[in-house]
Amino acid sequence: MNAMPETAQDSRLRWRCRRGMLELDLILQDFLDKGYLTLDTKQKQLLDAMLEYPxxxxxxxxxxxxxxxxxxxxxxxxxxxxxxxx
Known part of the structure; x- marks a missing residue:
């Protein structure tokens, strides 16, 4: 996601991936940079739901x-x- 200008949706997702635990920040930000674009629509919806988890x-x-x-x-x-x- 860093190679292209971010859309408002990308920015919201990146913000939602910021967590209270540094370790989670690192995992999720790394995934956004390396693997998010490989997800299909269903997986993106699941990730969105997972971001509601504690x-x-x-x-x-x-x-x-x-x-x-x-x-x-x-x-x-x-x-x-x-x-x-x-």
Whole structure:
């Protein structure tokens, strides 16, 4: 997302990815830069829903301390984790 001028929607998403935990900020900002554009519409909607989760829950999901019972969320978390490692 940094290679192109940001739209208002991009700016809102980047703002929503700012969290109270530095670790989450780093994970989510890195994903926006490296992997967000690979998401389809459904995955983007899931990410939007995930951003409503409490910080600790997101942190546990991204670290693998817990796995979502929602298969689609679990796949998205896996995709995010893989994207930021690449």
């Amino acid at each position: 910080d600790q829950l997101l942190f546990d999901l991204f670290l693998g301390n817990m796995i979502s019972s929602d298969k689609d969320i679990a796949q998205l978390v896996s995709h995010i984790r893989h994207s930021i490692r690449a």
